[in-house]
Amino acid sequence: MRDAGENYPAWLAAIRDAKSVIHFENFIIADDETGRTFANALIERAQAGVRVRVLYDWLGSSWRALPAFWNRLRRAGIEVRVFNPPRLTDPFWIRRNHRKVVTVDGRKGFVAGLCVSNSWEGTDGAEPWRDTGLSLEGPVVADLDAAFADSWARAGEPIDRSEFDDPRTIPEAGTVPARVICGQPGMFRTYRFDQFIAATAQRNLWLTDAYFVATTSYVQALGEAARDGVDVRLLVPGSSDVPVLQPIVRAGYRSLIEAGIRVFEWNGSMLHAKTAVADGRWARVGSTNLNLASWATNWELDVVVEDPAFAEAMEAMYLEDLANATEIVPGSLTRRKQVQKMRARRLRRPKKGGVRRLAAGALALSNSIGKSVNARSLTATEASSIAMIGGVLLGLAAIITLFPVLIVAPLVIGLTWLGLALLIRALRLKQRVRVRRRKLELRRKPGRDKDRPASPRRG
Known part of the structure; x- marks a missing residue:
């Protein structure tokens, strides 16, 4: 829906x-x-x-x-x-x-x-x-x-x-198979699943994400898939409800595009969907964003569906979204790096089905560097993002210089909170140990009295 x-x-x-x-x-x-x-x-x-x-x-x-x-x-x-x-x-x-x-x-x-x-x-x-x-x-x-x-x-x-x-x-x-993935802090369940799909996709992997700040290993997995001929696309917001995150996301476009991944920015108000569809048979919809907070620290929930008809509907919806999106296209330097990587890939010994995947990769590459009506240069996007990040850092430096208490106070509060929490937890653990020992002693005491011989009675 x-x-x-x-x-x-x-x-x-x-x-x-x-x-x-x-x-x-x-x-x-x-x-x-x-x-x-x-x-x-x-x-x-x-x-x-x-x-x-x-x-x-x-x-x-x-x-x-x-x-x-x-x-x-x-x-x-x-x-x-x-x-x-x-x-x-x-x-x-x-x-x-x-x-x-x-x-x-x-x-x-x-x-x-x-x-x-x-x-x-x-x-x-x-x-x-x-x-x-x-x-x-x-x-x-x-x-x-x-x-x-x-x-x-x-x-x-x-x-x-x-x-x-x-x-x-x-x-x-x-008759549609569906699986629920319950993400919990430290479990990395959805992360492992996303990595698995990136590693096994054969034809296409189309991603939509609201707050994309992926780990290096996941970006590498997407890049490997793209270099193997998989049509990897990423649709992200053009304007975010978390403005501070936008330049960080855009600063990561170069590594994606140089790996052959097509990046699109949504032209509407806010893109909040978290979906993936691969190979016309697998799809994921839910709450998990492609970032470390969702993968590692939050309680999340997604549903994985394996059904060709459902995947076809997801692909159709994705293409409709791309009609209202702007593609970030590579500049000349990025194009040269893409071509060099494709040539290096061709020089490698092809695996089974390698010719087919290389041909698909060449097609995907030609599509990614072709002209597009709704397109914006990576260089221009990157320049504005880097300038924004630089400006924010200079502003933070000025604030810290003029008002150091704004940095020191939260740090002191955080360390104090952490220290008190650990002390309280330690006291509670000790209390639990004492209670457990008392219960054990009470259980043992009746047994000792029963085994003890009765004292002689005076007549």
């Missing part, structure tokens, strides 16, 4: 038809027209006797929706929890729940990159944000409920497992 125009109505229709339980988990739930529309729908169902659970992320939602918004939901009978609010004992609160999941009655589910805010619908003349979501039915919904239960338990008491149906008892809704 494309954008809020298709996703939101489907979410609301499912919520309004709910009979027993609704699970609603999102990084951003705003107290605006869109947020209140969803709040009213959830309240109506809660008052009708449906069990409604809402989980929102503290960092994403708290400043967009004040306590009055959440209290209204609670008064209506909705169970509301906040994920990972700041605590003195947890300095690692920067780890966020970035998931966007809705399940209804254990039978219908939705996974997307969309949050709940007016930004996705467009207000005051602004264009709606570009995003992608999925509607799912069948046993896969049980996996979505299990993922929600895990997040819910991290914010309070766990859900009784007896509430969930056995996935084997849920009837299949179709």
